[in-house]
Amino acid sequence: MKLKAGAKLLLGMVSLALTLSGCLYPGDEKRASVNYRESVKRIQAAVDDYQQEEGVLPILNADETTPRYEKFRIDLGKLNNKGYLDDIPATAFEQGGSAYFLILNEEIDPVVKVMDLVTVQKVNDVQRQVNRYKSAHGGNLPVLDELYPGLYTIDHKQAGTSSITLTSVYSGQVLDFIMDKDGTVYVDYVFDIMAAVDKKGGEHDKNQDLRLDLEEASYYVPVKSLPYLWINNQPIPQPPS
Known part of the structure; x- marks a missing residue:
């Protein structure tokens, strides 16, 4: 299973960001x-x-x-x-x-x-715009790219969500919004999960939800997220079945 170029670039930024920050969270x-x-x-x-x-x-x-x-x-x-x-x-x-x-x-x-209710509110704001677009375009979604299998980045220009940005409670990085085939919006915590995995080290259970690493690393929960599994040496969010 291969990630799109955007996801690879994001994962590649993790090591650099950790080096510059000197702090995981x-x-x-x-x-x-x-x-x-x-x-x-x-x-x-x-x-x-x-x-x-x-x-x-x-x-x-x-x-x-x-x-x-x-x-x-x-x-x-x-x-x-x-x-x-x-x-x-x-x-x-x-x-x-x-x-x-x-x-x-x-x-x-x-x-x-x-x-974090700021995260919840921003996801809800994006969701509202996606729903409006879907209703006005015969059920079609404002899809920009398939970032992961069954999960898509949002065309913010089409959806009218360009002004909505989300800063991670874990890393301070700007995170992406992703959506599934039905248009349900989530936060993509791949940057934070990769950082937590790098920090923790060791073997990764292929069946374990990697969000548990974020639970252990912080007081915050990864709200509005999907389960992440370790696939081909990368954390991959899993779309709803």
């Missing part, structure tokens, strides 16, 4: 900084105490179709009202911040993570 320092660290620590302690005393997790309801990185939102109001959290952090959406706090590994070892 400068985005953590710039966007998460102390506020997110402290917020996550406080909420994690509150969640642990709540689960130990109440026997359940303080999460809002979500249906089975909700993606993993959007699913188990923490009910911060409940934690606050029941005295497990003195106040809701200013970083939280509930207090005017730009993040939801989620729980991952809910059945084994619940861990608090951050969902």
